[in-house]
Amino acid sequence: MTWRVGTVVALNDETATARTITLKVPDWPGHVAGQHVDVRLTASDGYSAARSYSIASAPNSEGRVEITVERLPSGEVSPYLTQVVAVSDRLELRGPIGGWFVWHAQQTEPIQLIAGGSGIVPLMAMIRSRASAGSAVGFRLLYSVREPSAILYRDELRARSDQERSLTVTYAYTRTTPKDWPRPPGRIDAALVANTSWPSKLSPTCYVCGPTPFVESASGLLSDFGNSPDKIRTERFGPTGDRK
Ligand SMILES: Cc1cc2nc3c(=O)[nH]c(=O)nc-3n(C[C@H](O)[C@H](O)[C@H](O)COP(=O)(O)OP(=O)(O)OC[C@H]3O[C@@H](n4cnc5c(N)ncnc54)[C@H](O)[C@@H]3O)c2cc1C
16 A cells, blocks of 8 residues: 655644644545554654554545544654644655444444544544434444543534434543542443443444453443444554554
8 A cells, every 4th residue: 555645734632632633635545434544754764653543534525634643651653743743744644444443324223332542533533424424323422531631522522412312422431530420430331331332132333442451341341232243343552563
């Protein structure tokens, strides 16, 4: 797959540690919600490092690709993308990549989304894609975050779920909850999945994305509730290591 050059046209801080980068890619072939790109940085001495980032934007015909990067303080690539990259910089990317962890606007079954941390990014592309395609398919999102200030796309999620009753959003906080929150901080568990997700008899397609242990546990719970393995699609945001 060829590397393309995208120009940074906008930057938006989503939280204190996460930034959305909007790229304009002239020869972009188009994408489907759920796919990702590889971004490659090359230093002046020729050393390069590539990392995968999910596409946050809905499919569009303008060659616009948005990614949202969460900064890992000791990371090699994410600090650069969240702190150094400036508007009009050029970034190398290749993609779109992925054919299984995708949602097509033609799908009519209920959709269960489960995100851990920055795992919300490809699921947000699905939510945006649903809206831009005018689909009224039922979407339920269960979003696990450390604390309220770590929520990505908070205002947009609120606006979309306020506008559309067929989109519901449930937050689960692992460390700090908002004041008077009914559930103590903790990981997603069986009771929460049972109370907030589609019954398996409706045969929802489930998309689970986040750090590897989170994905293992959430997909295990979905399976315990009778969702068949071929209806549970997963994307693991583990370290991608150096890839040239
Ligand atoms: C398909 C796919 C899609 C992804 N999409 C996104 C996305 O939309 N947004 C996003 O922010 N990230 C995403 N990632 C993760 C991303 O590719 C990088 O792993 C992440 O940005 C860290 O890179 P780094 O160079 O800053 O850290 P590195 O230098 O690679 O690692 C620094 C330290 O952090 C650990 N580490 C690396 N990655 C992670 C991680 N994801 N979680 C916890 N610890 C880690 C390493 O083991 C190491 O100890 C995705 C990964 C995959 C495989």
